[in-house]
Amino acid sequence: MKCKNAETLISRDFDGLLAVEEKEALERHLKECSSCQERMEDYSFMIETLRDQDFPEVKAYFWERLQSRLKEQRIYDVWSLWKRWSLRAVPLSIVAVIILALGLVLFLPQPKEELSQTEALLLRNSLPYPETLTFLEEEGTENKGMQIIFTAMEEKQDTRRYIP
Amino acid sequence: MEESKLVQQSIHGDEEAFGALVKKYKTKVFNLAFGLTRDRETADDLAQEVFIKAYYALGKFKFKSGFGTWLYRIAVNHIKDHLRKTKKARHISFEDLHKESRLSEEEIHRRENAREKERRIKLLHQALQALPEKHQIILTLRDVQGHSYEEIASMLRLSPGTVDSRLHRARKMLRAKIAPFLSQEGVNHEM
Numbered sequence: 001m002k003c004k005n006a007e008t009l010i011s012r013d014f015d016g017l018l019a020v021e022e023k024e025a026l027e028r029h030l031k032e033c034s035s036c037q038e039r040m041e042d043y044s045f046m047i048e049t050l051r052d053q054d055f056p057e058v059k060a061y062f063w064e065r066l067q068s069r070l071k072e073q074r075i076y077d078v079w080s081l082w083k084r085w086s087l088r089a090v091p092l093s094i095v096a097v098i099i100l101a102l103g104l105v106l107f108l109p110q111p112k113e114e115l116s117q118t119e120a121l122l123l124r125n126s127l128p129y130p131e132t133l134t135f136l137e138e139e140g141t142e143n144k145g146m147q148i149i150f151t152a153m154e155e156k157q158d159t160r161r162y163i164p
Numbered sequence: 165m166e167e168s169k170l171v172q173q174s175i176h177g178d179e180e181a182f183g184a185l186v187k188k189y190k191t192k193v194f195n196l197a198f199g200l201t202r203d204r205e206t207a208d209d210l211a212q213e214v215f216i217k218a219y220y221a222l223g224k225f226k227f228k229s230g231f232g233t234w235l236y237r238i239a240v241n242h243i244k245d246h247l248r249k250t251k252k253a254r255h256i257s258f259e260d261l262h263k264e265s266r267l268s269e270e271e272i273h274r275r276e277n278a279r280e281k282e283r284r285i286k287l288l289h290q291a292l293q294a295l296p297e298k299h300q301i302i303l304t305l306r307d308v309q310g311h312s313y314e315e316i317a318s319m320l321r322l323s324p325g326t327v328d329s330r331l332h333r334a335r336k337m338l339r340a341k342i343a344p345f346l347s348q349e350g351v352n353h354e355m
Contacts, residue, residue, distance in 0.1 A: 011331070012328075012332065015306075043335065045284075045288075045346065050308050051307055052301070053285070055194075056204045059204070059208045060190055062186070062194075062211070062212070067183070069212060069216060070179075070219060085320060
């Protein structure tokens with residue numbers, strides 16, 4: 001048997017996994033091989049020390065401490081959820097405001113512009129300036145000018161309109 | 165009460181039922197953490213974190229394995245993460261022990277047996293902690309905690325054949341680390 005194989009058998013022997021023939025072969029090898037005897041002693045020290053070790057007591061109030069940590073964790077979870085969503089909410093609200101503003105501008109019904117008196121008359125196919133016809137027809141430039149001045153003054157005083 | 169009932173009730177938010185499960189498994193989880201860290205405070209902290217993780221993962225438990233196996237799987241993964249994060253520090257402490265071991269060689273005959281035994285055990289544990297996580301974990305599960313190959317296979321999601329080969333590889337590596345110190349000092353296997 002080679003020493004490399006013997007080491008595997010030594011290790012497996014501590015787990016009670018060797019067949020009778022394997023165990024006998026290992027024992028024969030150990031009788032002849034001093035380095036494997038040393039190996040066996042090292043394994044024995046290692047495995048027995050690990051198996052026989054003492055453990056300290058679990059610290060007091062394990063469950064009570066765990067309960068309070070679970071509570072803290074729950075509060076932390078709610079807070080971190082809020083933080084995560086609030087951070088996402090900032091850009092989302094900006095986008096929402098922009099979309100809303102665009103919607104208002106584009107889709108709200110615009111107030112109808114009131115027609116001027118002239119436009120209203122034109123719409124009804126009426127002549128918008130019958131009053132001006134008289135002084136437009138006036139041939140004399142001086143008379144035409146005077147009539148325009150008097151009409152403007154009367155409109156300012158808002159007393160009566162010029163009736164030709 | 166049956167364990168599966170306690171698990172069912174815990175899934176539905178019954179904190180008392182979860183408390184009963186904690187009471188049942190706290191020592192095993194703590195010992196696993198202590199076996200791998202050799203520090204009571206750290207082991208306590210890790211054990212608490214394991215139960216917190218388990219509490220929040222209860223909804224994912226599908227009763228395909230025993231609750232203990234499932235909990236151990238969480239514990240092993242959590243402790244493995246911790247070991248990975250603290251690997252550098254552990255490596256340094258093993259180096260320190262190496263120096264200490266060489267220094268003490270000169271005074272070895274003046275030391276009392278009990279103190280010597282303590283020191284060798286410490287050396288072994290430091291060597292264990294200096295192994296790669298997967299070897300450290302399998303040695304702890306088998307040699308410290310005494311789990312069967314099948315249990316370990318289920319916890320680590322490995323085949324029993326892989327457990328067997330990894331365990332023997334881990335033992336070989338551990339021996340390679342401590343053998344120089346043991347042969348220097350002469351192991352008293354009667355101790």
